[in-house]
Amino acid sequence: MxxxxxxxxxxxxxxxxxxxxxxxxxxxxxxxxxxxxxxxxxxxxxxxxxxxxxxxxxxxxxxxxxxxxxxxxxxxxxxxxxxxxxxxxxxxxxxxxxxxxxxxxxxxxxxxxxxxxxxxxxxxxxxxxxxxxxxxxxxxxxxxxxxxxxxxxxxxxxxDDPRITKTLLSGNTSDIPLKTYQEWTFQIEVSNPTDNDLNLTVRDTIPAEFNVSLSEVSASSGTYSFWAANQGNGNGNGNSQNGNSHPATKMKWKVLVPAGGSEHINVTIFTRVNNGNQQEFTSCGTYSLNDGATIDGYPGRSNGIEVSVACSDDD
Missing domain, CATH: 2.60.40.10 (Immunoglobulins)
Structure with a gap:
C-alpha cells in the first residue's frame, strides 16, 4: 500500500x-x-x-x-x-x-x-x-x-502460520509380532488460518523398513510424488517399490490450501522384505513409521507416529 x-x-x-x-x-x-x-x-x-x-x-x-x-x-x-x-x-x-x-x-x-x-x-x-x-x-x-x-x-x-498434523487412520501400534506383514494408513492434514490462499509444499520421510503403496495414496487436492532417498530431490515422479529393499522413501505434496480451509493426503505403507529375504520387522523394539511432516518455508514439524514390536521368547 x-x-x-x-x-x-x-x-x-x-x-x-x-x-x-x-x-x-x-x-x-x-x-x-x-x-x-x-x-x-x-x-x-x-x-x-x-x-x-x-x-x-x-x-x-x-x-x-x-x-x-x-x-x-x-x-x-x-x-x-x-x-x-x-x-x-x-x-x-x-x-x-x-x-x-x-x-x-x-x-x-x-x-x-x-x-x-x-x-x-x-x-x-x-x-x-x-x-x-x-x-x-x-x-x-x-x-x-x-x-x-x-x-x-x-x-x-x-x-499465523499454516498448521500441519498427522493422524494414524489404521494399523497396529503395539505388540506387533516379528517378521509378519503389517500395513498402516496415516493422514497428513494442513490447515490455513489466514485470510489468503496458500501454495504449500509438504514433505515427509518414510523409513527404510517400509514401502509406500502408491495405488492407495489419495489427496484431497494437489499433486504428490514419492522417491527413494538416494534418487535426487523429488522433482521427478516416484515409483512404487513393490517390496524391494530400498533406502528411506521421500514424499513431496504440493497443494493450494484456501483461506480458512484445510487439505489432506492419506498414505498407506507396509513392511518390506529385507535383503535377507525376511519380512520386517526382524528385531523387537520401537519403530518410527515416518518423520514428522514439514512445510517448506515454515518452522515446526508435525507429530511422528511410532509402533512397538514385541520380542519373541528367544530375544
Missing part, C-alpha cells in the same frame, strides 16, 4: 514538526500526506485517517518488498532536497527484519520538482502473529534549512 507525502520545503530555520507546526496540505491515496509550508504561517497540521503510511502483510518464513511513501520536492527555491527515513526499529518484534530505503543513514537526494518512492523490505521468521506499528521519522535537509517530520507508522501484520 503506497502513501504519497508531498513536502514543500522553504528556506529557513531547521523545523521540528510534530503534532502541531507548519503543515498546510494533506492528500494521498491513503490520506497520508504532508506539505511543509513557510515558517511564518505558524501552523502545523498532520492527519492520517487510516493511521499508517503503509501496510504490509507477511507470513513467517516469507519476505516482501513494499512502498513506504512517495516524497515530492516542491521547494520554491529550486534546490535539491536530501531525505532520510528513520524507522523506530525498537518497535520491530523479535523474529522480524525490517529495512527501509535510506534507513541506514544514507540520504536520497530529490531534484526540484521530482519525486521519489521509498521502498521497504520486511521478512518474518518466527515473529508472534499480530499487528505491529513502526513509526517513521522523515529528515529533510536543503541548503539553509531542513525539517523533521514524525510521520504515521508502517503497519506490519504477521499472519
Amino acid at each position: 503506497k502513501a504519497i507525502i508531498v513536502l514543500v520545503f522553504l528556506m529557513g530555520a531547521f523545523l521540528i514538526v510534530g503534532s502541531s507546526g507548519n503543515f498546510r496540505e494533506y492528500s494521498s491515496s491513503r490520506a497520508a500526506s504532508v506539505m511543509v509550508v513557510s515558517h511564518e504561517d505558524e501552523y502545523v497540521g498532520f492527519n492520517c485517517s487510516d493511521g499508517e503510511i503503509a501496510s504490509v502483510i507477511v507470513l513467517n518464513g516469507e519476505g516482501k518488498d513494499f512502498d513506504v511513501m512517495t516524497l515530492e520536492n516542491q521547494l520554491i527555491t529550486n534546490e535539491y532536497v536530501s531525505i532520510t527515513l528513520e524507522p523506530a526499529y525498537c518497535y520491530v518484534p523479535a523474529g522480524m527484519y525490517l529495512d527501509v530505503e535510506s534507513g541506514t543513514g544514507t540520504p536520497v537526494d530529490i531534484a526540484p520538482g521530482d519525486s521519489h518512492t521509498f521502498g521497504g523490505h520486511v521478512a518474518a521468521s518466527s515473529a508472534t502473529p499480530g499487528e505491529y506499528y513502526v513509526p517513521v521519522t522523515i529528515y529533510a535537509t536543503w541548503d539553509g534549512g531542513g525539517a523533521v517530520i514524525e510521520s504515521c507508522p508502517v503497519k506490519i501484520t504477521v499472519l
Whole structure:
C-alpha cells in the first residue's frame, strides 16, 4: 500500500514538526500526506485517517518488498532536497527484519520538482502473529534549512502460520509380532488460518523398513510424488517399490490450501522384505513409521507416529 507525502520545503530555520507546526496540505491515496509550508504561517497540521503510511502483510518464513511513501520536492527555491527515513526499529518484534530505503543513514537526494518512492523490505521468521506499528521519522535537509517530520507508522501484520498434523487412520501400534506383514494408513492434514490462499509444499520421510503403496495414496487436492532417498530431490515422479529393499522413501505434496480451509493426503505403507529375504520387522523394539511432516518455508514439524514390536521368547 503506497502513501504519497508531498513536502514543500522553504528556506529557513531547521523545523521540528510534530503534532502541531507548519503543515498546510494533506492528500494521498491513503490520506497520508504532508506539505511543509513557510515558517511564518505558524501552523502545523498532520492527519492520517487510516493511521499508517503503509501496510504490509507477511507470513513467517516469507519476505516482501513494499512502498513506504512517495516524497515530492516542491521547494520554491529550486534546490535539491536530501531525505532520510528513520524507522523506530525498537518497535520491530523479535523474529522480524525490517529495512527501509535510506534507513541506514544514507540520504536520497530529490531534484526540484521530482519525486521519489521509498521502498521497504520486511521478512518474518518466527515473529508472534499480530499487528505491529513502526513509526517513521522523515529528515529533510536543503541548503539553509531542513525539517523533521514524525510521520504515521508502517503497519506490519504477521499472519499465523499454516498448521500441519498427522493422524494414524489404521494399523497396529503395539505388540506387533516379528517378521509378519503389517500395513498402516496415516493422514497428513494442513490447515490455513489466514485470510489468503496458500501454495504449500509438504514433505515427509518414510523409513527404510517400509514401502509406500502408491495405488492407495489419495489427496484431497494437489499433486504428490514419492522417491527413494538416494534418487535426487523429488522433482521427478516416484515409483512404487513393490517390496524391494530400498533406502528411506521421500514424499513431496504440493497443494493450494484456501483461506480458512484445510487439505489432506492419506498414505498407506507396509513392511518390506529385507535383503535377507525376511519380512520386517526382524528385531523387537520401537519403530518410527515416518518423520514428522514439514512445510517448506515454515518452522515446526508435525507429530511422528511410532509402533512397538514385541520380542519373541528367544530375544
